[in-house]
Amino acid sequence: xxxxxxxxxxxxxxxxxxxxxxxxxxxxxxxxxxxxxxxxxxxxxxxxxxxxxxxxxxxxxxxxxxxxxxxxxxxxxxxxxxxxxxx
Amino acid sequence: xxxxxxxxxxxxxxxxxxxxxxxxxxxxxxxxxxxxxxxxxxxxxxxxxxxxxxxxxxxxxxxxxxxxxxxxxxxxxxxxxxxxxxxxxxxxxxxxxxxxxxxxxxxxxxxxxxxxxxxxxxxxxxxxxxxxxxxxxxxxxxxxxxxxxxxxxxxxxxxxxxxxxxxxxxxxxxxxxxxxxxxxxxxxxxxxxxxxxxxxxxxxxxxxxxxxxxxxxxxxxxxxxxxxxxxxxxxxxxxxxxxxxxxxxxxxxxxxxxxxxxxxxxxxxxxxxxxxxxxxxxxxxxxxxxxxxxxxxxxxxxxxxxxxxxxxxxxxxxxxxxxxxxxxxxxxxxxxxxxxxxxxxxxxxxxxxxxxxxxxxxxxxxxxxxxxxxxxxxxxx
Numbered sequence: 001x002x003x004x005x006x007x008x009x010x011x012x013x014x015x016x017x018x019x020x021x022x023x024x025x026x027x028x029x030x031x032x033x034x035x036x037x038x039x040x041x042x043x044x045x046x047x048x049x050x051x052x053x054x055x056x057x058x059x060x061x062x063x064x065x066x067x068x069x070x071x072x073x074x075x076x077x078x079x080x081x082x083x084x085x086x087x
Numbered sequence: 088x089x090x091x092x093x094x095x096x097x098x099x100x101x102x103x104x105x106x107x108x109x110x111x112x113x114x115x116x117x118x119x120x121x122x123x124x125x126x127x128x129x130x131x132x133x134x135x136x137x138x139x140x141x142x143x144x145x146x147x148x149x150x151x152x153x154x155x156x157x158x159x160x161x162x163x164x165x166x167x168x169x170x171x172x173x174x175x176x177x178x179x180x181x182x183x184x185x186x187x188x189x190x191x192x193x194x195x196x197x198x199x200x201x202x203x204x205x206x207x208x209x210x211x212x213x214x215x216x217x218x219x220x221x222x223x224x225x226x227x228x229x230x231x232x233x234x235x236x237x238x239x240x241x242x243x244x245x246x247x248x249x250x251x252x253x254x255x256x257x258x259x260x261x262x263x264x265x266x267x268x269x270x271x272x273x274x275x276x277x278x279x280x281x282x283x284x285x286x287x288x289x290x291x292x293x294x295x296x297x298x299x300x301x302x303x304x305x306x307x308x309x310x311x312x313x314x315x316x317x318x319x320x321x322x323x324x325x326x327x328x329x330x331x332x333x334x335x336x337x338x339x340x341x342x343x344x345x346x347x348x349x350x351x352x353x354x355x356x357x358x359x360x361x362x363x364x365x366x367x368x369x370x371x372x373x374x375x376x377x378x379x380x381x382x383x384x385x386x387x388x389x390x391x392x393x394x395x396x397x398x399x400x401x402x403x404x405x406x407x408x409x410x411x412x413x414x415x416x417x418x419x420x421x422x423x424x425x426x427x428x429x430x431x432x433x434x435x436x437x438x439x440x441x442x443x444x445x446x447x448x449x450x451x452x453x454x455x456x457x458x459x460x461x462x463x464x465x466x467x468x
Contacts (some may be wrong), residue, residue: 022243025259029124032131032239035343040319040388072363076319076386083376083383084369 005046007039015050019057027051027065040076089255091283092118094439095275097262097298098290100130101238101425102417104245105432106288111252113440118282119254122261126242128292130425132393134315134337134349134468136328137426138175138233139200142191142464145402148198148446149427156429157236166244168236169342173326175233176213178224180333188228202230214325221377235339238425265302272413286439288415293394295418302411306404307456308419311397312360313468314352314367316390320344329378330467336374337467346382349468350374363390395422401463405431405451406438416453422468
């Protein structure tokens with residue numbers, strides 16, 4: 001068993017299964033059906049690995065798969081630290 | 088690719104998926120096309136709330152009937168959509184809000200909703216982390232049967248159930264043109280081929296104006312960028328969705344434990360802008376700290392944008408177009424398309440198959456914008 005996403009506990013097998021079941025073509029679809037990359041690390045560990053699995057399964061290139069909308073903040077940041085009218 | 092169907096639905100958001108299911112259940116041959124994939128637009132970016140407390144009877148009834156469907160949807164679709172009823176707590180800030188709340192509650196009670204006005208003490212009983220002073224609240228309304236469902240799971244559950252009944256979904260398939268003869272729609276031409284159909288449904292959400300324009304129809308919808316954020320998961324501390332029409336804020340705790348919420352972006356604008364803004368982050372962080380001071384120490388994990396498909400009265404546009412035979416409107420949900428989708432889909436399926444409708448939808452026709460409009464006031468985000 002190879003763990004790919006440590007935050008949400010997702011294995012390589014889970015990813016391959018989801019790609020085949022839902023005919024996933026994009027990382028966004030894998031996020032939707034598995035919560036891949038939606039944990040505290042925000043996909044920094046798992047998304048490049050999942051992209052390689054997706055490329056292998058779909059025959060697409062990594063370049064076609066990898067670019068995703070940036071969703072700030074880059075690292076988790078406490079609510080009070082970004083609050084307007086404070087600090 | 089199939090070259091014909093009874094109905095082609097454009098858009099695989101929650102409304103397209105739910106309608107595909109309701110039509111397939113009634114024996115129709117359905118094709119759903121989407122330029123991206125299931126729940127790629129507003130559905131997958133929404134706040135997941137299911138609210139029945141509306142100021143217009145049309146919305147309140149659609150929402151109430153939808154909750155009745157949500158309550159048994161796991162069984163009906165043979166899936167788990169994560170539906171939970173923790174209620175919606177809506178802040179009342181002053182006498183003007185109170186007068187509107189009393190009016191809303193009276194109408195909502197008349198259709199059978201278990202909604203009531205609560206005082207500041209009861210706000211803290213229902214959601215202990217709230218600070219009524221920080222909220223500037225003199226009270227609130229609360230409806231315990233409001234709640235949440237998982238938008239991804241719900242959309243996929245509807246789509247899978249529709250496919251089991253014979254519906255076909257084509258992802259990454261974009262409507263490019265319509266073939267129209269003698270005022271009647273004949274087919275949809277996509278980037279992957281032509282599909283003949285007597286009925287075509289525009290369920291394209293924020294892109295519905297573009298689809299309508301392709302059919303030569305003008306609709307008054309505008310795409311408006313909205314933003315949301317989610318925190319790290321924490322131990323369950325509250326079940327209700329907390330919202331305020333005056334501050335525009337909404338937030339609640341999801342089933343994984345994260346706090347998810349939104350507020351109008353200070354730089355909110357019309358058009359297809361997808362960049363998240365720092366000013367939203369600052370505004371939302373400040374208001375969350377005022378509403379629930381204990382949350383100040385929680386980490387924000389992610390912010391994102393999505394679109395409301397907004398109509399002049401914040402009510403959806405539903406039903407056949409009187410100018411183009413076979414063209415069905417299913418859009419303009421103005422930020423609450425997810426929560427009313429189960430009932431909207433049922434009603435449109437009844438309309439398309441010629442059954443008797445459970446609720447009249449004439450007042451939601453596209454023709455209503457010719458006269459004076461009555462605006463839905465209970466809008467957040």
